[in-house]
Amino acid sequence: MTAIAAVALGGLPGPIILVAAAVVLPAMAARVLGRLVRTALLLALPIAISAFLVNLFFFPGATQVLFRIGPIVATVEGFGFALEILIRILAISGAVTLFYLTTRPGDLTLDLERRGISPRVAFVTNASVQTVPALVERAGQITAAQRARGLDTEGNIWRRVRGIVPIVGPVILGSIAEVEERTMALEARGFTRPGRRTLLWTPADSVRQSIGRWLMLAALVALIVVRLTGVLG
Amino acid sequence: MIALAGVGYRYAGAAGPALLDIDLELRDGEVVGLAGASEAGKTTLCLVVSGLAPRTVGGQIRGQVTLDGEDVDAWPMHRLSQRIGIGFQNPSTQLSGVTDTVFEEVAFGPMNLALPRVEVVARSWAALDLLRIDALAERDPRRLSGGQQQLVAMAGLLAMRPAHLVLDEPTAQLDPAGTRMVGEAIERLAADGASILIAEQKTDLLASICSRLLVLDGGRVALSGPSAEVLADLELSRLGVAEPSEVRLRRAADAAGANVARLAGAFARD
Numbered sequence: 001m002t003a004i005a006a007v008a009l010g011g012l013p014g015p016i017i018l019v020a021a022a023v024v025l026p027a028m029a030a031r032v033l034g035r036l037v038r039t040a041l042l043l044a045l046p047i048a049i050s051a052f053l054v055n056l057f058f059f060p061g062a063t064q065v066l067f068r069i070g071p072i073v074a075t076v077e078g079f080g081f082a083l084e085i086l087i088r089i090l091a092i093s094g095a096v097t098l099f100y101l102t103t104r105p106g107d108l109t110l111d112l113e114r115r116g117i118s119p120r121v122a123f124v125t126n127a128s129v130q131t132v133p134a135l136v137e138r139a140g141q142i143t144a145a146q147r148a149r150g151l152d153t154e155g156n157i158w159r160r161v162r163g164i165v166p167i168v169g170p171v172i173l174g175s176i177a178e179v180e181e182r183t184m185a186l187e188a189r190g191f192t193r194p195g196r197r198t199l200l201w202t203p204a205d206s207v208r209q210s211i212g213r214w215l216m217l218a219a220l221v222a223l224i225v226v227r228l229t230g231v232l233g
Numbered sequence: 234m235i236a237l238a239g240v241g242y243r244y245a246g247a248a249g250p251a252l253l254d255i256d257l258e259l260r261d262g263e264v265v266g267l268a269g270a271s272e273a274g275k276t277t278l279c280l281v282v283s284g285l286a287p288r289t290v291g292g293q294i295r296g297q298v299t300l301d302g303e304d305v306d307a308w309p310m311h312r313l314s315q316r317i318g319i320g321f322q323n324p325s326t327q328l329s330g331v332t333d334t335v336f337e338e339v340a341f342g343p344m345n346l347a348l349p350r351v352e353v354v355a356r357s358w359a360a361l362d363l364l365r366i367d368a369l370a371e372r373d374p375r376r377l378s379g380g381q382q383q384l385v386a387m388a389g390l391l392a393m394r395p396a397h398l399v400l401d402e403p404t405a406q407l408d409p410a411g412t413r414m415v416g417e418a419i420e421r422l423a424a425d426g427a428s429i430l431i432a433e434q435k436t437d438l439l440a441s442i443c444s445r446l447l448v449l450d451g452g453r454v455a456l457s458g459p460s461a462e463v464l465a466d467l468e469l470s471r472l473g474v475a476e477p478s479e480v481r482l483r484r485a486a487d488a489a490g491a492n493v494a495r496l497a498g499a500f501a502r503d
Contacts, residue, residue: 038418106333119345126331134330134375181326184280187289188319189329189342190388193311198353200337 001220006091008223010081015087023094032101036094039101044093048086055082105129107203119197135171142170235259235282235317235397235428240296241280247292251277252452255296259397259430260384264423266443267432270473273449275432282421282430283319284310301396315346317397318390322405324382327389328374335377335385336361336370342393360391361399364418380411384418391422398422400431404438416442436477439462448472 002022006015014223027033056066059078066074146166152159186192235258242252252274259265259282267275280286287294288310298305300316321327332338339360343353361367364384369377374385383403390398402420404412418440423429423442433439439446439460446463448456450472456463463469464477476484 078387104333106331106337109331123329128331178323180321180327181321182318182330184285184289184322185327185386186329187285187310188283188314189393190311190314190345192309193345193347195347197347198350200340200344200350200353 001216002095003092005220005223006088006095007201008220008227010227012084012087015084015091019087019091019094023091023098027094027098027101028097030102032098036097036101040090040093043097044089048089051085051089052082055079055085110199110201111203111205113197114199114202123191135175138160138174139167142174143167234261234301235430236297236299237282238297238299239278240275240294240298242283242286242295243293244277245291245293250452252281254279255454256284257430259428261396261428262423262426263445264419264429264431264443266439266446267430267449268434268439268446268463268472268474269449271367273473274452275403277451277452278449279319279399279430279432283317283399284308284313285319288313295352296334301447311345313354314342314395315393316395317399318393318395319399320383320387320390322401322402322403324379324386324406325375327386328382330375334370335372335374335388338374339388339392340386342389343457346393352503356394362387363391363421378411378468380407380414383407383415386413387418396427398427398429400429402432402434404422404435406411406431412438414436434475436475440477440479448474 001020006018007023009015009018023036024033027036038184056074056078057072059075059081062077064076066076066079068074105126109126112125113119113122146163151163151166154160237255237257240252240255240257241250243250250262255278257265257278267278269275277286280290281294281298284298284305286292300313305313328338328343332341336357340357341351343356348356358367362371364379364387366384366388368387369381374382377385387400387403404415407415412435419429419431419442431443443460446456446460447454448463448469455472456466456468465480469476473492
């Protein structure tokens, strides 16, 4: 909702207040602000930098010159719009990162399942998220094994690129080879049984949380309506 | 009881059959071992007995597989999985990968069966208790040792309450301590009434837990009988199966004894 609201809100102050209230403050309360800033910046920087530069130097119809670098001209209008884009990108990446840092994948899928989503879709969603750390761990093991056999993963960029192939190959092929056994193991545990399954517990969800969610949803809808009807200009 | 009569099996797209004319009876409470060289057909036979071949794996099967006297050809896998459990050699691939605690991992199967919550919890604790790993209940299954993961995977199967268990090289990736843990667990399960078919390369383990043994060669049963007899058969090495250390030791002692006798005779002549 924060990500959508950041796009729906116009100007610069609105999204800044939104980021402060819906991303920074909750992250501080959850004590994940440091990790959030690092991860969100890592996620957003490539696209944020390119969007900022494109708008700063190539904003269509801009007339007020800010500075020049050879034939390229940075404009005031471009700078203002680039800032607006930048804060929106940071709002989106911050909101997504905050969600990732404060929600256990198991809780999410359990709640989705409780609300009627298919157990298979919930499993695939959860497994996709959980697979990433496992792949990273496997890649680390294979890298160590290949380096022990003389693979050069340091030095110049060409050597590093050449070093990727003997690592990526085993990681991907090993994962594919495991899929069949994993599928059979799931079959042996009744995974393909049609219909709903038993849920052992449901994530805590207080009345206050529920009211808060509905209020935020209502506010988001109101914001979109206001923007579409042009009441706030 | 699981009974196979004249069973043959061919993988989809394979030039020849992987199994030929297999007759096997796995009686309740019995542990039967399966040995053989690589590619002899051990894993394929495990898949056929468990029902995964051809249901999940595909391919063509001949002959008859019956479970407690019933023809199970038309049974879907989720129904069969409540009667026969199968475990594989890689502990990590047997874990669902989506649970944060050992307890949830063990409960994964019963949850899939949509059993009442009380029943799921009771079965999960019972399986953990039986394998004596209840102390691991709160641990992250991904952070356990290979032996512990294998026991958790077995507990997950046991929570399905199958009367029969098929284990395909459950100790292949385990160290001696892990192998001992799994071996002891199998003995406890058998004592509890489960019938178990176990494919293994480690003949010392087979010698200690199996009452009967089948040795496969090229998809056929090459040797069959009480495990002590089969493991002492002189054909074993030719079939690519290592003799258990007890048999090797006895043979060495016998050979040494014969030499000593010959030497003693030679000294007596002088």
